[in-house]
Amino acid sequence: MGLSNYLTGILNFLTLALAIPVIGAGIWLSQRHDTVCMRFLQGPVIAIGVFILVVSLAGFIGSCFRVSWLLWIYLFVMFLLIMLLLAFTIFAFAVTNRGAGHALSGKGYKEYRLGDYSTWLERRVKNTGNWNKIKSCLADAKVCRDLDNEYPTEAAFSAARLTPLESGCCKPPTACGFVYQNATSWINSASPAADTDCFAWNNAADRLCFDCNSCRAGVLENIRKDWRKVAIINIIVFVFLVVAYSVGCCAFRNARRDEYFSNKAPYR
Known part of the structure; x- marks a missing residue:
């Protein structure tokens, strides 16, 4: 042979x-x-x-x-x-x-915008069927569960190095001006129209910002990083x-x- x-x-x-x-x-x-x-x-x-x-x-x-x-x-x-x-x-x-986080003044974390990513990826997460599956995965993974214990004060939360999923899905966008109660509970501001995601926020543990475009952007940021590694x-x-x-x-x-x-x- x-x-x-x-x-x-x-x-x-x-x-x-x-x-x-x-x-x-x-x-x-x-x-x-x-x-x-x-x-x-x-x-x-x-x-x-x-x-x-x-x-x-x-x-x-x-x-x-x-x-x-x-x-x-x-x-x-x-x-x-x-x-x-x-x-x-x-x-x-x-x-x-394409795609990257936006640094915020006085914040340790970055925020992510859906429009910063490729049109092909954006269409995937805007599809209702796809997004319902992703939301189910986020709920199963309990991505926001430990934030209250890890960051018990507003100062600690502001300085936190949140992951893209935590930043996009577990809190309302900073532009909404919501009042901090704890890491996953926020009081609605008088005029939350600064961002369309402001209306999608819900303090319920299984909803939070899972319907927000910022959450979709956080998912895409994870995908972008993972796909780069896979490539x-x-x-x-x-x-x-x-x-x-x-x-x-x-x-x-x-x-x-x-x-x-x-x-x-x-x-x-």
């Missing part, structure tokens, strides 16, 4: 081993959690795990036993995966090139896949050559 076949077999064995815990994680999510967030996650996790398992199995068997048609399927799927990964990485950088990781994965694909091409060539000589052998 050629070196390329060994390398392809080893690479696919490693990814095959990786697929098993991925599938297990998806099954664990489906059995242990029943929230909207977990139901949303479990399907893609299981699907990704099964996809990795099938592709890796084809590559492993094809390279170790020199089955050229399996290697052909493996290389075809790998090529599609490389192209999709490249397209997604470019897209991720394109839609996350960088994708570049590393892309290089790995290109190397694996190149080695796989050599293994495929070896398998085809062996089949050719095997078929010619009786006529020698």
